[in-house]
Each structure stands twice: as C-alpha cells, then as structure tokens.
Amino acid sequence: MPRQKLLILGVGAAVLIALSTMLFLLDGDQQVIQNQDVNQNTPTASTTEDNTVEAEEAQNSGDSINIESGQNAPVDSLDADIQEELQSQAQEALDNYMPDERESFSREAFEDHALVYTYYIQQGDEAVIEEDAVESNAEWLAIELDGWNTYAEDAYGFTFDEARFQNYTAEEEEHTLEDDAELSILLEEMENESPIIAQQQLEFQYAKSFIWHEIQEDAAAEQGENPESVEEWNQVYFTVEQEVFEQIADDHPAIMDGEAE
Structure with missing residues (x-):
C-alpha cells in the first residue's frame, strides 16, 4: 500500500478530531493556497529593518509579543452578549x-496550548468531545507541529528566533487577528494570567505558518523550482508537507496504529 495511504489510515480518528481544531488555526499553508499575489505579504527592505529593530528592542527589554495590535477591532465590534459569552468560555477553558510556562516552540508547549484551545473551541460546538479524544487531539497537534519544527531544523537549519517571530506575527496579526474575535479574546484572558502563556499560545497558532515562511525559499531552491504563481508555491508546499508526515511516521510509529504515545 502506498506510504501516504498508510499515513492516513494509521492516524485514524485522532486526525479527524485534530482537523476540526486545525480549521481554527492561523495556518500558513491555507494562506499559500488562498493568496492571489504570492508576494503580497513580503515586506520592503525598510519595513523589515524597522521591524527588526523594534523586535530586538522588545526582546532585549523582556517584553512579550504584542498581542494587542490586532485585537481591539474584532472584539469591540462584537455584540456585547457574544463577547461576554466568549470571555466566559475562555475563562472556563x-x-x-491552565498551560504551564514551557520552553518556546517545544512539543510540551504545543501540547499544552492545543489542549486548552480544544477545550475553548469545543464549547461553541453542539457535540462534546470525550476527554480521551481531547487529549489525543492535543497530542496529535503537538506531534505535527513538533514534526514540522524538527524537519525544518534537520533539512534547512531552521531555529526558532523570537525576534523574527515577533516580526512575522506583527504583520500577520493585521490580516488574521482582526477577523478572529475568538482567538483575540482567548489571548486577552491569557494575558491577564501570564504574558508568557499568551505568547506561547501565539507560537502554537502561528508555528506552522512561521516555519513555512522561514524555509519556503530554500525548499523551492532544493526542489529546483522558481515559483511565480500560487499553484507553483502550493506544489512546493505539498512536497514538503509529505516529507514532514513521512518523518513523523518514522519518528512516531505508534501513531500508525492509532495509539497514544
């Protein structure tokens, strides 16, 4: 049986549950698919330089990632009853x-934030997910994001850089958080508890899209491609995605049997 079919069968129910959560994530591959202008989010040299200086100053001063820049508009535009309901759901989740303060971009941090995010979004669903399924969902999401991180490190020398991540999220929040009141409210509630926890929630939400942003040029060059259209970039992405899932299958064979690790 072809390897990709084995991957689909092996992950089984955990993936089906995880997919419902991933629909809510700020997923970089979805942006690749939907963007009509491949380079529309590429900053100019002057913008990059300015953002780098600001991010480095924030990092050196110990400030957390700015989660406020994109939040006020979606939250303020909500009906008061809906806003109160979402705040209540976030507090209940x-x-x-409550996630622990973990090492940034670690599997443990991803799993903590996948778990609380699943608790949060399932409150708005009519169907209640069983506790074991919630934990399996969080485990799978963490393994997937950690798999992307490990693959990028091994294949392209990627390392998580907080200043670059701040630059990236500052720009992406203008396009995503302003339309995502649910996430904005969760981040606000987390910020009240711990800025570090709120920051690591952002890392969970943006992990895959940030990694792809950092490695996409190298991936295209390695494949001998010079993408000029959305379709061509998609092909580069899907090739990398398949390699990531093959590595996950090799590193976590228990998943092939639908077992928790």
Whole structure:
C-alpha cells in the first residue's frame, strides 16, 4: 500500500478530531493556497529593518509579543452578549486547564496550548468531545507541529528566533487577528494570567505558518523550482508537507496504529 495511504489510515480518528481544531488555526499553508499575489505579504527592505529593530528592542527589554495590535477591532465590534459569552468560555477553558510556562516552540508547549484551545473551541460546538479524544487531539497537534519544527531544523537549519517571530506575527496579526474575535479574546484572558502563556499560545497558532515562511525559499531552491504563481508555491508546499508526515511516521510509529504515545 502506498506510504501516504498508510499515513492516513494509521492516524485514524485522532486526525479527524485534530482537523476540526486545525480549521481554527492561523495556518500558513491555507494562506499559500488562498493568496492571489504570492508576494503580497513580503515586506520592503525598510519595513523589515524597522521591524527588526523594534523586535530586538522588545526582546532585549523582556517584553512579550504584542498581542494587542490586532485585537481591539474584532472584539469591540462584537455584540456585547457574544463577547461576554466568549470571555466566559475562555475563562472556563483556562479554569479547566491552565498551560504551564514551557520552553518556546517545544512539543510540551504545543501540547499544552492545543489542549486548552480544544477545550475553548469545543464549547461553541453542539457535540462534546470525550476527554480521551481531547487529549489525543492535543497530542496529535503537538506531534505535527513538533514534526514540522524538527524537519525544518534537520533539512534547512531552521531555529526558532523570537525576534523574527515577533516580526512575522506583527504583520500577520493585521490580516488574521482582526477577523478572529475568538482567538483575540482567548489571548486577552491569557494575558491577564501570564504574558508568557499568551505568547506561547501565539507560537502554537502561528508555528506552522512561521516555519513555512522561514524555509519556503530554500525548499523551492532544493526542489529546483522558481515559483511565480500560487499553484507553483502550493506544489512546493505539498512536497514538503509529505516529507514532514513521512518523518513523523518514522519518528512516531505508534501513531500508525492509532495509539497514544
């Protein structure tokens, strides 16, 4: 049986649950698919330089990632009852599970934030996910994001850089958080508890898209491609994605049998 079919069958129910959560994530591959102008989010040299200086100053001063820049518009535009309901759901999710302050971009941090995010979004669904399924969902999401991180490190020398991540999220928040009141409210509630926890929630939300942003040029060059259209970039991305899932299958064979690690 072809390897990709084995991957689909092996992951099984955990993937189906995880997919419902991933629909809410700020996923970079979705941006690649939807963008009509491949380079529309590429900053100018002067913008990059200015953002780098600001991010380095924030990092050196110990400030957390700015989660406020894109939040006010979506939250303020909400109906008061809906806003209150989302705040209540966020508080309940954090009461149910408060993430620990972990090492940035670690599997443990990804799993913590996948878990609390699943608790949060499932409150708005009619169907309630069983506790074991919630934990399996969080484990799978963490393994997937950690798999992307490990692959990028091994294949392209990627390392998580907080200043570059701040630059990236500052720009992406203008296009995403302003339309995502649910996430904005969760981040606000987390910020009240711990700026570090709020920052690591952003790392969870943006992990895959940030990694792809950092490695896409090298990936295209390695494949001998010079993409000029959305379709061509998609092909480069899907090739990398398949390699990531093959590495995950090799590193986590228990998933092939639908077992928790």
